[in-house]
Amino acid sequence: MFSILKQEDRQLAPSPALPLGTDHGEGLGRESSEKRDEEPADFYGLGDPAAKFSQISPYLSSRGSIIKCFRDAAEEGYKAYHLDEYDEDKNPNGISQKPLRGNVTILFLDCGNGLSRDSRGRNEKAWETKRVFGQLNQRDMQHIEPPMLQYPDWKGHRWLRDEVAGFLTYYCKAPVPLKPENVVVVNGCASLFSALATVLCNPGEAFLISSPYYGAITQHVYLYGNVRLVYAHLDSRVTEMDGRPFQLTVRKLEIALQGAKSEGINVRGLILINPHNPLGDIYSQEQLQEYLDFAKRHELHVIVDEIYMLSVFDESAMFQSVLSMDRLPDPQKTHVIWGTSKDFGISGVRFATLYTENQDIANAVASLGCLHGVCGTTQYQMAQLLRDRDWINQVYLSENHSRLRAAHAYVTEELETLGVPFLRTKAGFFVWIDLRKYLHTDTFEEEFSLWRRFLDHKVLLSCGKAFECKEPGWFRLVFSDKIHRLRLGMQRIREVLGKEPQVAKTPSPCQPLEKSIQSR
Amino acid sequence: MFSILKQEDRQLAPSPALPLGTDHGEGLGRESSEKRDEEPADFYGLGDPAAKFSQISPYLSSRGSIIKCFRDAAEEGYKAYHLDEYDEDKNPNGISQKPLRGNVTILFLDCGNGLSRDSRGRNEKAWETKRVFGQLNQRDMQHIEPPMLQYPDWKGHRWLRDEVAGFLTYYCKAPVPLKPENVVVVNGCASLFSALATVLCNPGEAFLISSPYYGAITQHVYLYGNVRLVYAHLDSRVTEMDGRPFQLTVRKLEIALQGAKSEGINVRGLILINPHNPLGDIYSQEQLQEYLDFAKRHELHVIVDEIYMLSVFDESAMFQSVLSMDRLPDPQKTHVIWGTSKDFGISGVRFATLYTENQDIANAVASLGCLHGVCGTTQYQMAQLLRDRDWINQVYLSENHSRLRAAHAYVTEELETLGVPFLRTKAGFFVWIDLRKYLHTDTFEEEFSLWRRFLDHKVLLSCGKAFECKEPGWFRLVFSDKIHRLRLGMQRIREVLGKEPQVAKTPSPCQPLEKSIQSR
Structure with a gap:
């Protein structure tokens, strides 16, 4: 039982090889969880991706040495995992599993693609991938025309951008048809973050983002762009103003922005993730409006990452894309990104799209497009995939949502039985669980130690x-997997927690509300 | 008759919209062709990609504004061209052509892919593309397995890197088998230049390159990396030491390196292009050894771009890959790049590979690999393509070389008839032609003006x-096209030159030698 880290997600696990003193200690001064008072600094943090890396290569530039360390950290975790690979016959207690195709794996770490890796280093598929695989494998998807083999417009082939515009118009419920000239297609959302960071910010400038957030964004904006993230820290406290744990409010954004300004950091934009990874939050129309108004007030760009927009599995939930709004507060500074990696479970295809009305930005990103190009035949396949709305609606999404609902229901029932509080979500592939009572002290060293004990039990x-959560003790648990594999994973979690002494603590303001959220 | 600019190549044509004063005048002070004395400065230039762009967008960072301008410049040329698109029926005198598949176009600008673009903005294929297209379109190439749809190792799938290592071992004649762990696969050579620039240099540092060179490298190392190029200027002068026009010598490299140092520019590496674009040169083993020894002496990395290695069409030529050398002077600082865009004419597939023994560099580039990922199914197709050595040798290369030979022979005979001197080449898709006698004055304004007159005549x-050639008056003529289309192109060139008065000039030292080269 296990899961292997996807490349992109590997850095989401702390590397056992990283020195604790730097990775899990020193960098946390400002956002220490010890502080429980309401002082503004509590809400603010400034990322410094280079701080935890110090290994200099004689062959690389100083930035090159830092860039390399991002991979080293990921590789270390990867190697540690591979020391005890799961094999159904030879090593059933291992962390990995048998490399049978269709034999998916518990994705407690991976974002829902249900992938595993066989002994030859190949990934296995999740149900999403399997379904889409069948679709892509049809003969009419395999079409090649010579123009696909030649240089395209770096914005993407026009016929694909037509398809993307139609697709987004339909699924984002745009009030008027979206335009292909506002679409730029590149090889993944990582590339969009990189390109946007570079064309919107100068080196050392920053984007504002609420934490916790999908941690890979740190490197996507930093590796090439040298752009940092300013954190508006959310936490589990519930106050009169914050009716829900980890609630994003404009006040917190304001505090973080002012904090950055007071340190001389130039913040050029706000990143919103909706539906949210890892919290699973879906922003209401009112919330979205407030965040966008805040950005306009401060002349910030807004990058809205809607990569989970088709993974809203709860039928009572109302996801609202910013593209559905009748009037954006600042349309020239509002930029939406989406890709097929999560909603279609095909991260290996490397396909993502930017939608922006701002032609300066579309053209600047397209200028970097020669470095983020997508194979022409892949562009054709994506156009075919996005075009087939009957299949998407009636076959793919209905099945996928139904499975996500079932898996979510199973995992959350188990968590309730275990007495583990969590944020109930209606979208995404994960639940955000509260294991703070299992930490001996409220430190990230303790959190890492608990993470290590799970790993020792093959979870x-x-x-x-x-x-970048400011409170130690929270974990993301991915549930987008087959039930029998989830069962094994939950059993192992139960074993770990059964051995852990629960530490008596001041009841968190989060807990009662957490219950009420659960019982909704 | 014409050719549309490939995206990547668009900036190789001066944009009519760029102000002459900045694009073709001011920037050239140091390397003015007026200077004919032997002073060292004559051999040295420092690129400043930002100098010619001044348009600032209120929405973009200052670097973003420059990045956008690279696309604007390309787009301007593109639009100007589209005002008079060729159509066999409706506009036979236009610059473009009818979009029939298989109907290729004179590639006087494009690097040999024979592409054109129909009214819907789609490219048409060259003979190389057509052949490879047939190969890729076979059923067994269309195979998809679910692992291909999931995140790969950002170095590329292992089975592909195995194939690449075998392919390079065979075609580069490596003395010992090359290793898959030294291979990194990304979406195009542009991405490799970008990644290598970033991990080898800090912002503002430089690579040394001899000029003229494939101009797109300027933006590949600059857009993200903010790395500049230091030019070792070659020219047509023939001296005792330089037996051939545009000969690259270590002395010129030394002068340029010292020039850069004297200006405080930190040069981190040397870029070699072999076979050379645009000169068509193939470096001998002795030359290669000298350049590599020079780099080792100065502790420079060497990036060897061998993207035309399979396009050596003259059977008497001996191409030598650096990977064939028994002992590299500095193996840890020698990095080879190759891709399928030119040799297989499939630039739209976005596939290139780095080979380096230096694991720091391989890992640093792989760390950026999440921004340059290649679709898993494309990786599979490339593995299949590279594996089929019977087809490559007996079908593809023999046919391709034979066509290149015929086209080269036709074009060079025509040039001789026209009395246009040129460098005779044995590799690549182009000849480097000397039209200096048609310039009224030796300036780049005049060169641009002549370029414009060709365009007016649909060439x-x-x-x-x-x-970045330092001598005004040289042009690159691409010949990798069908004979009947080359015929039309040459006819139009004849018309233009027939109207041009030839300016009496001091005979260039180049000319007699040029003749002797031609008559070899």
Whole structure:
């Protein structure tokens, strides 16, 4: 039981090889969980991706040495995992599993693609991938025309951008048809973050983001762009103003922005993730409006990452894309990104799209497009995939949502039985669980230690630190997997927690509300 | 007759919209062709990609504004061209052509892919593309397995890197088998230049390169990496030491390196292009050894771009990959790049590979690999393509070389008839032609003006300035096209030159030698 880290997600697990003193200690001064008072600094943090890396290569530039360390950290975790690979016959207690195709794996770390890796280093598929695989494998998807083999417009082939515009118009419920000239297609959302960071910010400038957040964004904006993230820290406290744990409010954004300004950091934009990874939050129309108004007030760009927009599995939930709004507060500074990696479970295809009305930005990103190009035949396949709305609606999404609902229901029932509080979500592939009572002290060292004990029991979770969560003790548990594999994973979690002494603590303001959220 | 600019190549044509004063005048002070004395400064230039762009967008960072301008410049040329698109029926005198598949186009600008673009903005294929298209379109190439749809190792799938290592071992004649762990696969050579620039240099540092060179490298190392190029200027002068026009010598490299140092520019590496674009040169083993020894002496990395390695069409030529050398002077600082865009004419597939023994560099580039990922199914197709050595040798390369030979022979005979001197080449898709006698004055304004007159006659050539050639009056003529289309292109060139008065000039030292080269 296990899961292997996807490349992109590997850095979400702390590397056992990283020195604790730097990775899990020193960098946390400002956002220490010890502080429980309401002082503004509590809500604010400034990322410094280079701080935890110090190994200099004689062959690389100083930035090159830092860039390399991002991979080293990921590789270390990867190697540690591979020391005890799961094999149904030879090593049934291992962390990995048998490389049978269709034999998916518990994704307690991975974002729902249900992938595993066989001994030859190949990934196995999740149900999403399997379904889409069948679709892509049809003969009419395999079409090649010579123009696909030649240089395209770096914005993407026009016929694909037509398809993307139609697709987004339909699924984002745009009030008027979206335009292909506002679409730029590249090889993944990582590339969009990189390109947007570079064309919107100068080196050392920053984007504002609420934490916890999908941690890979740190490197996507930093590796090439040298752009940092300013954190508006959310926490589990519930106050009169914050009716829900980890609630994003404009006040918190304001505090973080002012904090950054007071340190001389130039913040150029706000990143919103909706539906949210790892919290699973879906922003209401009112919330969205408030965040966008805040951004306009401060002349910030807004990058809205809607990569989970088709993974809203709860039928009572109302997801609202910013593209559905009748009037954006600042349309020239509002930029939406989406890709097929999560909603269609095909991260290996490397396909994502930017939608922006701002032609300066579309063209600047397209200028970087020669470095983020997508194979022409892949562009054709994606156009075919996005075009087939009957299949998407009636076959793919209905099945996928139904499975996500069932898996979510199973995992959350188990968590309730275990007495583990969690944020109930209606979208995404994960639940955000509260294991603070199992920490001896409220430190990230303790969190890492608990993460390690899970790994020793062949369960690989993502700990909160990987998402820059300011409170130690939160974990992300991915449930987008087959029930029998989830069962094994939950059984192992139960074993770990059964051995852990629960530490008596001041009841968190989160807890009662957490219950009420659960019982909704 | 014409050719549309490939995206990547668009900047190789001066944009009619760029102000002459900045694009073709001011920037050239140091390397003015007026200077004919032997002073060292004559051999040295420092690129400043931002100098010619001044348009600032209120929405973009200052670097973003420059990045956008690279696309604007390309787009301007593109639009100007589209005002008079060729159509066999409706506009037979236009610059473009009918979009029939298989109906290729004179590639006087494009690097040999024979592409054109129909009215819907789609490219048409060259003979190389057509052949490879047939190969890729076979059923067994269309195979999809679910692992291909999931995140790969960002170095590329292991089975592909195995194939690449075997392919390079065979075609580069490596003395010992090359290793898959030294291979990193990304979406195009542009991405490799970008990644290597970033991990080897800090912002503002530089690579040394001899000019003229494939001009797109300027933006590949600059857009993200903010790395500049230091030019070792080659020219047509023939001296005792330089037996051939545009000969690259270590002395010139030394002068340029010292020039850069004297200006406080930190040069981190040397870029070699072999076979050379646009000169068509193939370096001998002795030359290669000298350049590599020079780099080792100065502790420089060497990036060897061998993207035309399978396009050596003259059977008497001996191409030698650096990977064939028994002992590299500095193996840890020698990095080879190759891709399928030119040799297989499939630039739209976005596939290139780095080979380096240096694991720091391989891992640093792989760390950026999440931004340059290749679709898993494309990786599979490339593995299949590279594996089929019977087809490559007996079908593809023999046919391709034979066509290149015929086209080269036709074009060079025509040039001789026209009395246009040129460098005779044995590799690549182009000849480097000397039109200096048609310039009224030796300036780049005049060169641009002549380029414009060709365009007015529906011939789109690449002028020397696009390759940072220091001598005005040289052009690159691409010949990898069908004979009947080459015939039309040459006829139009004849018409233009027939109207041009030839300016009496001091005979260039190049000319007699040029003749002797031609008559070899």
